[in-house]
Amino acid sequence: MKSIKELEAIREKALKEIAVRDNENKTRIVVGMATCGIAAGARQVMNAFVEELNKRNIHSVNVTMTGCVGVCRFEPIAEVIETNGEKTTYVKLDAEKARRIVAEHIVNGRPVFEFTIGAAEK
């Protein structure tokens, strides 16, 4: 260790690796992972969220799982819950859609309406 800079670099890198252990003031992406969700491909969706967030260096979002929401015909389902409690429910997802949600909703703050439950119900 020759400088503080070096220490800071290690710190930054390590913080990213353990960011998942901090869940205060974080946006959450909750993926439905009941039998129906898993059968419809929720695991790929969840992994796509994790990978995309990581690729974009976003560590203020945690990806978690939940059980069956009840609208199994819309699986895979994921909800984005922002720190202010605002909730957006996305349905019939796949890995590609998950990546778009990260890009548009998480990065740019614009929910992807065409994937929401509201759009699907119409």
Next chain:
Amino acid sequence: MIYRSHVLICAGTGCTASKSADIEEALHKLLVEHGIDKEVKIVKTGCFGLCEKGPIMVIYPEGATYSKVTVKDVPEIVEEHLVKGRIVKRMLLGDKEARDVAKSLENVGFFSKQKRIALRNCGVINPENIDEYIAYDGYRALAKVLTGMKPQEVIDLIKKSGLRGRGGAGFPTGLKWQFAADAEGDQKYVCCNADEGDPGAFMDRSVLEGDPHTVLEAMTIAGYAIGANQGYIYVRAEYPIAVKRLNIAIEQAREYGLLGENIFGTAFSFDIDLRLGAGAFVCGEETALMTSIEGHRGEPRTRPPFPAVKGLFGKPTLLNNVETYANIPVIINKGPEWFTSIGTEKSKGTKVFAVGGKINNTGLVEIPMGTTLREVIYDIGGGIPNGKKFKAAQTGGPSGGCIPASHIDTPIDYDTLTALGSMMGSGGLIVMDEDNCMVDIAKFFLEFTVDESCGKCPPCRIGTKRMYEILEKITQGKGDESDIEKLEILADNIKKSALCGLGQTAPNPVLSTLQYFRDEYLAHVREKKCPAGVCKALVQYVIIEDKCKGCTLCAKKCPVGAISGELKKPHTIDISKCIKCGVCMESCKFKAIITQ
């Protein structure tokens, strides 16, 4: 590598003893089977403190804390929680009514009144990974000190923080550093006392197991402050996990150049080595500890000269306890003002206690100085099991004394405990209820010191033995009132004349129980009775005729056949055969058997 979920498993001594290593193995196997081993990371951490409920497992990002996990529970945790995202509520730690929410550790009663400074990283980081320590501000204090502060400024900062030695006596740490810095010598040493020996105490072990780098960082800072280039950690060989993690930590720190030559590109060089103790209690005494590091038999010597002037290998030496060191990096990072805002007027910061005995939440707690004993026992400790009455708490182990129930609202700090005739000690806190005999407790601690006395000075070698014999006589019902007097005279003489701290404090448990529970001693010598029903020689088991239904259960359980009687008629105990094992009393469903 980024994982979506981290599973933290306690790998401290307590949870390892209850098979946390097997749990980890089973978990790993199942993660592979379910194909999620690249998504879920297993992290072995140090002690969470709630040893009573161990093994503990925490799963992030939910922050769900599972208690008393067994290998059998692992499939359910994997299939439900990790695969499907359904928290296994039946295993969640916390109040029953609050089980529908995933609770974070901070919200559980046990943790809500605690303030973790020395234990800040225990149960949070993987102690075998230096990067995780660095992520939580590790080695930042060292960087700050080496690149921006003069040694005297470091000492002044520690002085200002009001930090006092956590090993027991509470000597101001900054002053100790000043003495070592002012001492003249071409070579100086920094030592760490990790020879934790009080029965029931495991604070230092938990810090070493859960956060070894904090000790290395603090010792390096101390080395810079006093002008030393070599440190020694004296740790007992009975702490194999702590020794292993310290060795890993030292290796990693050397690899990163945080130990060794020219740290942070400065002229300062420092290295640390381990020295293993064989587990003699006296080696926790500073002069005996250094004698042992030198390779001699661990015996104390007279002071002065104090270690700061003539210590290890005859050179000026700074010796601090593990917990004291664990506070240093935080104080430097957050500033002395922050530290002085916690605690009482003369005792700043927090203290870690290993709480044991008759208490629901056995474990490790860190509380701000000034917290009352009541809060520790009832709010954090969850009260006394089986609705029994609190009688006293023993602090300071074999060198300390007890705090009776009448002083339960005393705020705990160095000075209040001393005023009560006890002491802070290294932090063992043993809770006793109405079933504990105080004479027996005093005898227990004295037996320990008799055993651990090194034998160098007669007051300790002979005096404590004589005191123990008198206590033995009293608990057997063969004592009289003059014995109590003799105890007091002996205690006074030993305190005044013993060579080191071990002997000087050995009579404390007797003196303090005599101060608060003299009536119990008197009952033993005058009426030949043990009020708590502990001292076997003074106890008689009898069956109350009216309550006995003649179920014959006790007669069947009695190992020596001392109980006789007809079915459905009251039974009797033959006193001449009875060995007073108490099995009959435990087995009776009608509470018909009592001790007299």
